[in-house]
Amino acid sequence: MTDSALAGLVLVIIFFLFTANSSMFTLSGVMTILAPASQLGILAIAAALLMIGGEFDLSIGSMIAFTGLAFAAFLVNAHWPLPLAIVATLAFACVLGAINGQLVILTRLPSFIVTLAFLFILRGLTLVGLKFATGGSTQLRGVDEVVHDGVVKSLFSGVAFQGFFSWLASQGLIEKFDTGLPKVSGVPVSIIWFIGFAIVATWVLLRTRVGNWIYAAGGDANAARNSGVPVSRVKTGLFMLTACAAALVAILTVLDAGSTDARRGVQKEFEAIIAAVIGGCLLTGGYGSAIGAFVGAIIFGVVSIGLTYTTFDSDWFQVFLGAMLLIAVLFNNYIRRKVTGER
Amino acid sequence: MSDTNVNGRPPIIDVRNIVKHFGPVIALSGVSISVRAAEVHCLLGDNGAGKSTLIKTLAGVHRPTSGEYLVEGKPVSFASPRDALDAGIATVYQDLAMIPLMSITRNFFMGREPVVGVTPFRRIDFKSAHEVTREEMHRIGIDVRDPHQAVGTLSGGERQCVAIARAVYFGAKVLILDEPTSALGVAQTSMVLKYIHLVRQKGLGVIFITHNVRHAYAAGDRFTVLNRGKTLGTYAKAEIPMDDLQNLMAGGKELQQLSGELGGTV
Numbered sequence: 017m018t019d020s021a022l023a024g025l026v027l028v029i030i031f032f033l034f035t036a037n038s039s040m041f042t043l044s045g046v047m048t049i050l051a052p053a054s055q056l057g058i059l060a061i062a063a064a065l066l067m068i069g070g071e072f073d074l075s076i077g078s079m080i081a082f083t084g085l086a087f088a089a090f091l092v093n094a095h096w097p098l099p100l101a102i103v104a105t106l107a108f109a110c111v112l113g114a115i116n117g118q119l120v121i122l123t124r125l126p127s128f129i130v131t132l133a134f135l136f137i138l139r140g141l142t143l144v145g146l147k148f149a150t151g152g153s154t155q156l157r158g159v160d161e162v163v164h165d166g167v168v169k170s171l172f173s174g175v176a177f178q179g180f181f182s183w184l185a186s187q188g189l190i191e192k193f194d195t196g197l198p199k200v201s202g203v204p205v206s207i208i209w210f211i212g213f214a215i216v217a218t219w220v221l222l223r224t225r226v227g228n229w230i231y232a233a234g235g236d237a238n239a240a241r242n243s244g245v246p247v248s249r250v251k252t253g254l255f256m257l258t259a260c261a262a263a264l265v266a267i268l269t270v271l272d273a274g275s276t277d278a279r280r281g282v283q284k285e286f287e288a289i290i291a292a293v294i295g296g297c298l299l300t301g302g303y304g305s306a307i308g309a310f311v312g313a314i315i316f317g318v319v320s321i322g323l324t325y326t327t328f329d330s331d332w333f334q335v336f337l338g339a340m341l342l343i344a345v346l347f348n349n350y351i352r353r354k355v356t357g358e359r
Numbered sequence: 360m361s362d363t364n365v366n367g368r369p370p371i372i373d374v375r376n377i378v379k380h381f382g383p384v385i386a387l388s389g390v391s392i393s394v395r396a397a398e399v400h401c402l403l404g405d406n407g408a409g410k411s412t413l414i415k416t417l418a419g420v421h422r423p424t425s426g427e428y429l430v431e432g433k434p435v436s437f438a439s440p441r442d443a444l445d446a447g448i449a450t451v452y453q454d455l456a457m458i459p460l461m462s463i464t465r466n467f468f469m470g471r472e473p474v475v476g477v478t479p480f481r482r483i484d485f486k487s488a489h490e491v492t493r494e495e496m497h498r499i500g501i502d503v504r505d506p507h508q509a510v511g512t513l514s515g516g517e518r519q520c521v522a523i524a525r526a527v528y529f530g531a532k533v534l535i536l537d538e539p540t541s542a543l544g545v546a547q548t549s550m551v552l553k554y555i556h557l558v559r560q561k562g563l564g565v566i567f568i569t570h571n572v573r574h575a576y577a578a579g580d581r582f583t584v585l586n587r588g589k590t591l592g593t594y595a596k597a598e599i600p601m602d603d604l605q606n607l608m609a610g611g612k613e614l615q616q617l618s619g620e621l622g623g624t625v
Contacts, residue, residue: 223482225472228461232469235458242456244441244470302460356459356511 020347021295021311024340028318036325043190044200045325047207053317054210055265057310059284060291061210061217062261064309066254067292068221070234070301071120071127073258076288078138080281083109083259084266085142088156088276089149091163099168105263112138113259117252127255135285143278160274173271175202206268210310213261217306230254234301290337291316294344298352315340369432370395371533371564372417372448377426379412379588386412388588389426394533394564399555401575402568403608404585410568413585414535417566418450419443447532451522451539459511463503464492466510467525495524499554516547520554533564540574552578572605584608 032040039045059076066073086108090101116134120127146154163169170176178201184190185198192198221227232240233247241247262281270276293299294315295308319337323330370393379387387409394400404410415421417428419437428435430446437443440450457466468488475484489506496503499520501513510518519539526534536555540548555578559565569575575582582599584591584607591607599607 219482223485225474225481225483228465228469228472228483231461231465232458235460239454239456239458240469242440242452302458352460355509 020351021308021315024294024344025311025315025318028315028322032318032322032325035328036322040322040325047200047204049317049321050207050210050314051204052321053313054204054206055268056284056287056291056316057210057313058206058213058261058265059258059288060295060309060313060316061213061306062258063285063288064292064295064297064304064306065217065221065230066258067289067297067299067301068234068304069230069251069254070237071251071254072131072289073116073255074128074131074285075116075134075138076258076262077281077284077286078135078142079109079112079259079262080266080269080284081142081276081278082112082138082145083263084270084276084280085145085149085156087263087267087270088159089145092156092158093149095162098163098166102168102172102267105267106260109259109263110256113256114252116259117255120255121248121251131285139278142280146276146278155275155277157275159270159276163271169271170205172205172267175204176208178202209264209268210313214306214310221306226250226253231302234303236302287316290341293348294340296344296348296351298348299345300352303348303352303355368396369429371431372566373427373429373432374417374423375427375429377413377416377428378424379416379421380424386588387416387423390585390588390590392566392583392590392593394566396532396564397559397562398581399559399565399567399579401579401582402566402585403570403572403575403582403604405570405608407587408585409588410585411537412588414450414537414566414568417443417448417535419448444531447530448535449526449529449531449533450535450537451519451526452537453539453541457510457518457522460509462507463496463510463513463521464488464506467492467495467521467528471529491528495528496521499524499557500550514547515543516550519543519547519551523551523554523558527558527561527563531563533566534558535566535568537568538570539567540569540571548574570608572601572608576601576604 040049063073063076083105087101087105090096090104091098096104116127116131119125119130123130143154146156150156181190181198181200181202185192185196190198190200221230229240229245229247229250232243232245233250237247265284266276266280269280291312292304292309293312295305295310295312297304297308316337319340320333323333323336373393375391377387377390378385390409390413392400392402392413402410402413412421416423419440419442422436422438430448435446437446443450458469461469464485468483473484473488474481476482492506493503496506501517501520510521513521523534523536523539539551539555543551552574555565555567567575567578576596579596581593581595582604583593584604586608594604
């Protein structure tokens, strides 16, 4: 299944090799593509794990806005130090995710509906909360002023490996400005988080008991329960994971922009699910991979940013995306029939 | 033939006069059945005879309203299926508790994965898990080229055998098989029956639920017939010919008559 996502990526890249300006494939072009892809990818990997576990989370986008508000308010209004604000934001996300999960398990309603409700609830709470925190505005500024440079900040904002990139530039290995500074000063930290998360998630899925339980819970919750798999705990944990992934993206973007606003994360839940599906996740659960979602997010980034390097109207993006989703779903179903021997 | 393994030891499972009410509904009104080591005890009965209720009571899903439940001579009271499993009583339900999209190995060890390493690097010991799976499949006679193969690619009979092998591997003393042959073709059925025979030779007790007398007669040592929540009797193979068993199970005269009218084909 990962192979098919990779094949998709290769096709998309070939398409842009012929149609796009060659600057798309320079180092800075690649970073321009990967930066947004990495934020989506963090969400997509979490969404993929949850989908494999047999559930959806449509509240991811609103979760970004809501946890972003909480994070900014902890910093600006409560004057908490950055490390405490980060820990508190993640803990807050865990609680929200656990509520999502418990509601799904206790009511036995489809997670689709429960989290759709939270899509609106959290978006609304964000607006109300923002106005409350700012005295009427829908944007909360002033994060830059209260966050000081330090190790913790460098983990969540800016670029990494600056020294290495300067050295590369000094050796003439990468493009540099006339001043001698490299055009790309380093790797955005979100890309590091993206890659790290993909590696850990893949390892957990393929090599650990929890990974086996995730596949089992999504494949057939009843059979899994009969075999002693703690299905409810696994699912609740996965909802907490998607909430935390949203909170991580919120922290990254708030620190990057120095502010948060009510429109953060709009439609991200759909983009994350689409990336997961393009990466080979079945809508019915029990099948998929983290590495597929990783590739799916990169395809997403290549297409969305790539079109601006071509002469095509970039509004073709959504057409492209919808078509890709359709092809991916058809292909995934074909794979499932092959694996299960269904006809 | 049925009493070859008695040698003074109590039966593994011995239930006496089990009664089970669901509110005003009487599902079981005094059922007694026992199974010894290395014995296949067939439980026969038509739909609604109380077979499922009895299995679920034995498996710890239901608690009996009254009656005795002895395991190796000691009275037990199971609060959950987990308790029954821990006492060595494994039930293989019709839906098999297997996941078609997952590999044979992942299914085989589902919920009981062997692990190596220390937290946070604790991981499934796939090397030994694959080895065990391949070995167990070989023992059944399923040629597994690759234990990564999805369970969905196996036939119904093979899946049934894998489910049984899993229960045996994890230390079952008694296997309760819920209609293991009901959805299978002839070749698949004989594969499962052969495997049941193998399990019996290993010294396990088997309770084999079926409504197919022919399958029961092929595999069983003793037969208990259930009708409307009561045992109609327990017979050793030598005591009862297949036709009598069929009649007993089908509720006697009426069916005998019908069978006559249909030319003996029921």
